Amino acid sequence: xxxxxxxxxxxxxxxxxxxxxxxxxxxxxxxxxxxxxxxxxxxxxxxxxxxxxxxxxxxxxxxxxxxxxxxxxxxxxxxxxxxxxxxxxxxxxxxxxxxxxxxxxxxxxxxxxxxxxxxxxxxxxxxxxxxxxxxxxxxxxxxxxxxxxxxxxxxxxxxxxxxxxxxxxxxxxxxxxxxxxxxxxxxxxxxxxxxxxxxxxxxxxxxxxxx
Ligand code: ADP
Ligand code: MG
Numbered sequence: 001x002x003x004x005x006x007x008x009x010x011x012x013x014x015x016x017x018x019x020x021x022x023x024x025x026x027x028x029x030x031x032x033x034x035x036x037x038x039x040x041x042x043x044x045x046x047x048x049x050x051x052x053x054x055x056x057x058x059x060x061x062x063x064x065x066x067x068x069x070x071x072x073x074x075x076x077x078x079x080x081x082x083x084x085x086x087x088x089x090x091x092x093x094x095x096x097x098x099x100x101x102x103x104x105x106x107x108x109x110x111x112x113x114x115x116x117x118x119x120x121x122x123x124x125x126x127x128x129x130x131x132x133x134x135x136x137x138x139x140x141x142x143x144x145x146x147x148x149x150x151x152x153x154x155x156x157x158x159x160x161x162x163x164x165x166x167x168x169x170x171x172x173x174x175x176x177x178x179x180x181x182x183x184x185x186x187x188x189x190x191x192x193x194x195x196x197x198x199x200x201x202x203x204x205x206x207x208x209x210x211x
Pocket of ligand 1: 022023024025026027030047048049050051052053054055
């Protein structure tokens with residue numbers, strides 16, 4: 001039994017865009033997580049790779065975005081540059097007709113100078129890897145003072161890669177009043193600890209099948 005996106009309280013523009021992308025039905029993780037995300041809850045979602053987790057948080061963060069405020073309102077942390085590029089691409093696709101949004105990727109292995117230049121021009125959404133984001137915060141080239149949504153994507157992989165201190169340092173710079181969403185393909189105990197540390201009364205969503 002699949003549910004349509006039109007059952008959600010989304011703007012007509014977002015629904016048109018989802019249609020244009022041929023996203024007609026929600027995947028199971030979207031069907032479970034999106035009502036909670038759109039209601040403003042903190043959510044921990046566990047679902048396999050390829051289950052549509054990006055659109056679950058992407059639609060959620062775009063729904064809340066105030067495009068007229070040219071400030072960083074959403075931050076997505078990813079384990080690698082490749083994954084950050086994929087997430088940024090999907091968020092741009094999801095927002096392409098609805099919003100005139102600026103999505104910036106900030107990852108290690110890329111020169112710092114152009115990133116600082118891009119940050120001076122501003123962005124609504126930042127997608128990046130923890131090490132490089134921490135560097136920008138330390139240099140004060142990035143401010144998270146207006147952040148509304150923090151996403152920890154592929155949290156299990158970020159932990160495996162040793163990013164837990166960097167994540168802690170980044171979360172410290174986020175306003176305490178925010179929505180935090182944690183996505184993971186697996187659910188080791190450390191994920192539970194992380195959720196307890198960074199999320200407020202998280203709702204847990206767990207999906208076994210991809211479709
Ligand atoms: P995950 O992050 O869970 O590994 P992705 O977010 O990368 O998965 O999504 C996997 C693929 O499914 C992507 O190609 C994406 O465009 C597609 N997709 C996501 N949601 C839907 C949907 N509701 N309908 C059709 N395709 C979708
Ligand atoms: Mg993913």
